[in-house]
Amino acid sequence: MSRPLSPYEQFIASAGWPVVTGVGVRSLLDLKLEHTGSSDLAGAFVQLDGMQGLSGLSVFEMSPDSTTGMVRHLYEEWYLVLSGSGVVEFEASGGHGILRGQTATFRWKENSVFAIPLNMRHRLRNTGDREARIASITNAPLFMDLLGSSDAIFEAELSFPDREREIYSLPRQGRRGTVDLGDLGKHATFQGAVLEDAVTLELPDAAGIRGEGFGYVGLDMGGGIYGSHVGEVEERVMSNAHWHMGGAMLICVAGSGYSLAWPNEAGRRPYESGNGAEVRRQDYVRSGVVAVGVGWYHQHLNPGQQPMRQVAFRYNGIGGRTEALFVLSHPTTTIHRQDLDPAIAADYERALADSNEG
Secondary structure: OOOOOOHHHHHHHHHOOOEEEEOEEOOOOOOOOEEEOOEEEEEEEEEEHHHOOOOEEEEEEEOOOOEOOOEOOOOOEEEEEEEOOEEEEEEOOOEOOEOOOOEEEEEEOOOOEEEEOOOOEEEEEEOOOOOEEEEEEEOHHHHHHHHOOOHHHHHOOOOOHHHHHHHHHOOOOOEEEEEEOHHHOEEEEEEOOEEOOOOOOOOOEOHHHHOOOEEEEEEEOOOOOEEEEEEEEOOOEEOOEEOOOOOEEEEEEEOOEEEEEEEHHHOOOOOOOOOHHHOEEEEEOOOOEEEEOOOEEEEEEEOOOOOEEEEEEEEOOOOOOOOOOOOOOOOOOEEOHHHOOHHHHHHHHHHHHHHHHO
């Protein structure tokens, strides 16, 4: 007997877009999108194994001069622009000296990232001369399951002016800062309504998080518990393996590579433990995505000739709103490169050789 559909599953079934499943997707730009009778947008939902009801992903396409209309919803949402250009318009609910209905408009383009404060009215418009393809990353599954309904998500009149305030108060170009991650050290952050380009963003060294050859900037946007960062693995480098809270996903915005993931129960050296069949691999190019479940060891490997840059979306907004993510300094949560399963290292050496030949 099959289990009943969750509220989020019912929601995506009613939308009519195709649903893609698996560990990841090699390229969201190559993903086939479809129109439905209820929407002017062509789109698809991506239900990856590692999301586990904690996060959701959809990809949609806007034709030139089209708009999404003004909407609000009681879940957090991030956008990553895969192609095209346009504007996002925010509308304030009022509070902190910001008038109800006051709007603020920001431009976005390919590789832009921005967050929607909880239940804030907003709309997107494609102002370019070609299709715009956009990834929407949310924690809608969690909110819908908590409320037991998808309808309530879109009907709630609640407002959160504290979260909206930064849209109007920060410089339009954003602001750089730092955050103290305890044992992991102090690392760079970006605050703003829209990060214009995640690929050209300067990433300071953050070896304490993923090992040598890793750069990082945390994105302090939207004021929620579902946060984001931009990370980069240098050419011919693999990150340390690590595990953390589930529902995280990474989308590649430059370069290419692959990620490995295996359940904690398979051991720190899964092949040596006889659990090699539990290891999952996802290869990707620009716009490829991978998601990792609760407590799954995973690492990101770049055998290529150029840096591999990813935008990660995961629980734990900057500022310590939850302890769910940054436990990486604990010895049981990280496997340093020198301690990896020899079979993983051997596979990576073969990938390096293949890259040289290519």
